[in-house]
Amino acid sequence: MREPMTKNGTRERVTLKDVARLAGVHPGTASRALNVETRALVNEDTAQRVLAAAEELGYRPNPIARGLKTSRSYTVGVLIPDLTNPLFPPIVRGIQDRLEEAAYTPLIVNTDNDPDRERADFEAMRARQVDGMITATARRDHGLPPGLEGVSLPVVLVNRRLEDGARPSVVADDRMGVRQAVQHLVSLGHRRIAHLAGPQELSTGYLRRQGFEAAIRSAGIQPDPELVLTSSAFIESEGERLCNELLDRESGVTAIVAGNDLMALGCYDAFIARGIACPGEISVVGYNDMPFAGWFDPPLTTVRLPHYEIGSRAAELLLEHLRDPDAEPVQVMLDPELMIRGSTAPPRFR
Amino acid sequence: MREPMTKNGTRERVTLKDVARLAGVHPGTASRALNVETRALVNEDTAQRVLAAAEELGYRPNPIARGLKTSRSYTVGVLIPDLTNPLFPPIVRGIQDRLEEAAYTPLIVNTDNDPDRERADFEAMRARQVDGMITATARRDHGLPPGLEGVSLPVVLVNRRLEDGARPSVVADDRMGVRQAVQHLVSLGHRRIAHLAGPQELSTGYLRRQGFEAAIRSAGIQPDPELVLTSSAFIESEGERLCNELLDRESGVTAIVAGNDLMALGCYDAFIARGIACPGEISVVGYNDMPFAGWFDPPLTTVRLPHYEIGSRAAELLLEHLRDPDAEPVQVMLDPELMIRGSTAPPRFR
DNA sequence: TTGTACGCGTTATCAC
DNA sequence: GTGATAACGCGTACAA
Numbered sequence: 088m089r090e091p092m093t094k095n096g097t098r099e100r101v102t103l104k105d106v107a108r109l110a111g112v113h114p115g116t117a118s119r120a121l122n123v124e125t126r127a128l129v130n131e132d133t134a135q136r137v138l139a140a141a142e143e144l145g146y147r148p149n150p151i152a153r154g155l156k157t158s159r160s161y162t163v164g165v166l167i168p169d170l171t172n173p174l175f176p177p178i179v180r181g182i183q184d185r186l187e188e189a190a191y192t193p194l195i196v197n198t199d200n201d202p203d204r205e206r207a208d209f210e211a212m213r214a215r216q217v218d219g220m221i222t223a224t225a226r227r228d229h230g231l232p233p234g235l236e237g238v239s240l241p242v243v244l245v246n247r248r249l250e251d252g253a254r255p256s257v258v259a260d261d262r263m264g265v266r267q268a269v270q271h272l273v274s275l276g277h278r279r280i281a282h283l284a285g286p287q288e289l290s291t292g293y294l295r296r297q298g299f300e301a302a303i304r305s306a307g308i309q310p311d312p313e314l315v316l317t318s319s320a321f322i323e324s325e326g327e328r329l330c331n332e333l334l335d336r337e338s339g340v341t342a343i344v345a346g347n348d349l350m351a352l353g354c355y356d357a358f359i360a361r362g363i364a365c366p367g368e369i370s371v372v373g374y375n376d377m378p379f380a381g382w383f384d385p386p387l388t389t390v391r392l393p394h395y396e397i398g399s400r401a402a403e404l405l406l407e408h409l410r411d412p413d414a415e416p417v418q419v420m421l422d423p424e425l426m427i428r429g430s431t432a433p434p435r436f437r
Numbered sequence: 438m439r440e441p442m443t444k445n446g447t448r449e450r451v452t453l454k455d456v457a458r459l460a461g462v463h464p465g466t467a468s469r470a471l472n473v474e475t476r477a478l479v480n481e482d483t484a485q486r487v488l489a490a491a492e493e494l495g496y497r498p499n500p501i502a503r504g505l506k507t508s509r510s511y512t513v514g515v516l517i518p519d520l521t522n523p524l525f526p527p528i529v530r531g532i533q534d535r536l537e538e539a540a541y542t543p544l545i546v547n548t549d550n551d552p553d554r555e556r557a558d559f560e561a562m563r564a565r566q567v568d569g570m571i572t573a574t575a576r577r578d579h580g581l582p583p584g585l586e587g588v589s590l591p592v593v594l595v596n597r598r599l600e601d602g603a604r605p606s607v608v609a610d611d612r613m614g615v616r617q618a619v620q621h622l623v624s625l626g627h628r629r630i631a632h633l634a635g636p637q638e639l640s641t642g643y644l645r646r647q648g649f650e651a652a653i654r655s656a657g658i659q660p661d662p663e664l665v666l667t668s669s670a671f672i673e674s675e676g677e678r679l680c681n682e683l684l685d686r687e688s689g690v691t692a693i694v695a696g697n698d699l700m701a702l703g704c705y706d707a708f709i710a711r712g713i714a715c716p717g718e719i720s721v722v723g724y725n726d727m728p729f730a731g732w733f734d735p736p737l738t739t740v741r742l743p744h745y746e747i748g749s750r751a752a753e754l755l756l757e758h759l760r761d762p763d764a765e766p767v768q769v770m771l772d773p774e775l776m777i778r779g780s781t782a783p784p785r786f787r
Numbered sequence: 788t789t790g791t792a793c794g795c796g797t798t799a800t801c802a803c
Numbered sequence: 804g805t806g807a808t809a810a811c812g813c814g815t816a817c818a819a
Contacts (some may be wrong), residue, residue, distance in 0.1 A: 100563075100796095102795095102796055102797085103796065103797065103798095104796080104797095112805075112806085113805065113806045113807075114796090114797085114798095114806095115797095115798080115799085115805080115806065115807075115808090116804085116805055116806070118796095118797065118798060118799095119798090119804095119805090122798085125798090125799095128804075128805095129804065129805080130804055130805085133804080133805085147560055147561075147563070147564040148564065148796085148797080149564060149566070149795090149796055149797070150564060150565055151501055151504050151505050151510070151565065151566050151795090151796080151797095152505055152795070152796030152797045152798090152811090153796075153797055153798075154501045154797090154811090155501050155502055155505055155795085155796075155797070155798095155810095155811050155812065155813090156796080156797050156798045156799080156810075156811050157797085157798070157811085158450075158811075160501060169530075170520075170526045170529055170530050170533075171526045171527050171530050173523065173526075173728060175526075176520045176521045176523075176525075176526055177521050179520055180519075180520050180521050180547065183520075183545075183546070183547060184547075187546075192544055192561075192565065193545070194542055194544070195533070195543070195545055196533070196537075197530065197533060197534075210497075211542075213497070214497040214498070214499075214500065215500055215542065216499060216500065216501055352729075352732060355732075377729075378523060378728075379702075379727075379729060379733070382702060382705075382732075382733050382734070383729070383732050383733065383734070384732070384733070384734030385734075452811095452812060452813085453812065453813060453814095454812080454813095462789080462790090463789070463790050463791080464790095464812090464813080465789075465790065465791075465792090465813095465814080465815080466788085466789055466790075468812095468813065468814060468815085469789090469814090469815090472814080475814090475815090478788075478789090479788070479789080480788060480789085483788085483789085498812085498813080499811095499812055499813070501811095501812080501813095502795090502811075502812035502813045502814090503812080503813055503814075504795095504813095505794095505795045505796070505797095505811090505812080505813075505814095506794080506795055506812080506813050506814045506815085507795090507813085507814070508795075
């Protein structure tokens with residue numbers, strides 16, 4: 088396996104031309120032989136010669152040059168709020184793995200949920216000639232940053248869908264997830280169930296609240312506006328604040344459906360400070376099943392989302408859209424699963 | 438702000454040629470005017486005309502074409518084992534944030550610690566003309582995948598350093614971290630301290646074991662080979678397995694330094710199964726301070742690494758190297774910090 | 788100071 | 804079935 092070397096020992100990058108020369112054919116022919124799409128156009132024997140030559144030289148096509156010609160970059164922009172939020176790594180992993188199969192490379196940026204930054208990132212990705220975008224940001228807007236709604240670039244939405252179904256999207260069924268949580272609590276005997284909702288400008292915060300209210304009604308329980316509090320962010324401190332507010336009202340709550348796991352942890356904080364036993368005196372359900380939620384004290388009952396699959400399906404939709412830009416935008420909705428652990432128990436009637 | 442539109446409403450991509458035509462100059466001149474480096478070569482007036490034209494058309498240079506010419510992509514490859522390992526997101530975040538400031542884009546790939554895959558990814562990145570690489574894989578090899586050691590591409594190592602200091606690197610001081618853990622246990626009164634080491638082919642596993650043995654000796658404790666067990670992976674089940682093995686030996690251990698937090702959790706598993714109280718009967722220290730380690734039962738005493746800073750410093754080193762390829766490779770070592778929580782206590786002498 | 792011409796590595800469109 | 808050639812968008816010697 089000889090490879091061309093320079094004096095300093097570094098491998099020169101071997102180009103199509105080198106392969107063609109070694110195979111004794113024209114570069115154009117080599118290109119056709121190497122490309123699966125066009126291999127049929129070339130003689131079987133010569134094709135094999137070219138392939139062998141490419142193998143021997145360790146030839147790797149240059150995607151840059153290819154992109155210049157095809158006006159495709161084989162690159163996909165991925166907009167996520169924050170990689171250190173444990174929600175997103177599995178989603179990103181799903182995206183990457185699926186994309187990689189198709190020889191696409193993801194360009195990942197963190198927007199920190201800042202619309203301005205999202206806009207800037209979006210432009211930057213466009214400048215980099217991305218073939219499409221996957222946005223895992225969850226603001227309840229048009230899917231694209233303000234002012235860019237009309238841009239004709241394949242975009243797949245994650246965690247969010249458009250009312251008019253104008254863009255393909257992959258979401259988990261938040262209504263169903265919350266319903267499972269509520270039904271679980273109801274089956275344990277709870278009737279005074281509260282919801283600490285996430286921010287209503289995020290689709291997740293909004294839908295889970297909707298789902299909560301619907302589930303309460305369909306359980307035959309009289310909805311009580313006092314029992315639904317809304318946070319300004321999906322964070323622990325907000326969960327603690329709202330939980331304290333709720334407990335101050337002495338409304339007889341026996342169970343809480345938190346907007347997500349972090350807010351559930353905030354409830355734990357409040358319980359400890361007040362000396363309330365969980366699940367003895369009050370039950371809590373989280374949302375997301377973040378890593379190691381089963382190791383908390385008590386182990387957290389929560390709703391698990393198929394994060395990895397959400398990512399891989401999103402990549403899949405984008406790839407389909409790239410193949411056939413005129414295809415109908417598909418809306419995928421995946422089922423969540425309730426993980427019953429130690430933070431929920433029958434209510435203790437006082 | 439008019440932009441050329443096609444019938445279907447999509448913006449055409451505007452090229453240098455369009456700008457030149459509108460400004461009434463030759464594309465070459467437009468190129469010089471647009472490029473900050475060469476703007477001095479062009480008449481002030483014409484430069485302004487070109488800039489105005491570019492602005493009006495919303496011109497964005499095509500990095501693909503530029504890269505083909507300059508063989509620079511303003512792109513950096515980032516090799517990490519697995520994004521869903523909670524260790525890496527903050528590191529990646531640090532890398533991204535710093536790189537973004539310098540208008541570089543990271544290309545992130547997961548190697549799953551598979552040398553073959555790492556090699557393929559590395560080649561793919563090279564094909565994409567990355568200007569440099571950051572590898573956060575921790576195998577104790579040459580820094581580059583086997584067979585690629587001689588490649589002349591700026592590379593910064595994370596979590597690993599070369600004996601000869603041939604590549605810039607950023608690491609946390611594993612020896613110091615383990616020493617802090619051991620000293621903490623010794624100051625609590627422990628003398629029979631065990632170490633469940635990580636895989637020895639990973640630099641982290643290796644160095645922590647070294648650090649443990651050194652710390653034990655400098656604490657004036659007679660080293661006991663019986664008390665050092667080595668795992669095949671940094672995972673919970675391995676921690677459990679080794680912990681059971683250790684306890685079976687009835688060696689009078691009162692404290693364990695686990696190779697990382699997951700292995701510490703494995704110890705928890707073993708304790709629960711055997712009805713052993715932690716920290717009452719035996720203490721455990723983890724490593725990494727993974728997210729929410731303080732929420733475990735008991736809250737885990739562990740060694741915190743400056744993950745974000747590790748990432749940003751690595752990016753910094755790479756950027757410096759890109760600016761001045763002949764600069765001496767810098768080795769950065771950052772200090773860890775012991776987080777004392779609830780899994781450690783004085784030994785109960787039996 | 789500006790225009791010309793060429794090349795980067797690849798693919799597409801012609802002839803042959 | 805294969806070779807020749809142009810073109811993708813840009814940067815840069817070189818000439819003017």
